[in-house]
Amino acid sequence: xxxxxxxxxxxxxxxxxxxMTLILLAAFAFLIFMMFRGRKKAQKAQxxxxxxxxxxxxxxxQFGLFGTVVSIDDENxxxxxxxxxxxxxxxxxxxxxxxxxxxxxxxxxxxxxEGYAQEAPEDTRRLDGTDTTKE
Numbered sequence: 001x002x003x004x005x006x007x008x009x010x011x012x013x014x015x016x017x018x019x020m021t022l023i024l025l026a027a028f029a030f031l032i033f034m035m036f037r038g039r040k041k042a043q044k045a046q047x048x049x050x051x052x053x054x055x056x057x058x059x060x061x062q063f064g065l066f067g068t069v070v071s072i073d074d075e076n077x078x079x080x081x082x083x084x085x086x087x088x089x090x091x092x093x094x095x096x097x098x099x100x101x102x103x104x105x106x107x108x109x110x111x112x113x114e115g116y117a118q119e120a121p122e123d124t125r126r127l128d129g130t131d132t133t134k135e
Contacts, residue, residue: 067081
């Protein structure tokens with residue numbers, strides 16, 4: 001007395017429209033679109049930076065080093081920066097983060113932070129009472 005059970009599919013389940021497949025395809029298409037869009041934005045920003053780079057431009061590297069571009073070697077992707085008079089550094093061209101606007105580069109000084117005094121402190125006595133002013 002063995003019975004055989006056969007699995008049967010209903011005709012409505014095997015044919016027709018599956019909304020989950022459509023949602024998965026739409027999500028996949030959206031992810032691909034966003035990846036290409038981000039890459040295109042980054043490439044446009046890199047091209048703009050490369051267009052602004054020229055000898056004499058004030059730049060900042062990704063590690064916070066400020067300098068003036070002395071020469072650009074496109075073949076080897078190297079840029080020579082003058083950090084201070086007589087001191088140069090060679091960096092990879094991708095290490096340049098941004099070109100500093102001419103307004104702050106022309107002043108030669110970093111803008112003072114608000115609330116901080118640029119003058120020497122008035123009270124120059126130490127805790128032991130001795131005076132530290134040089135006369």
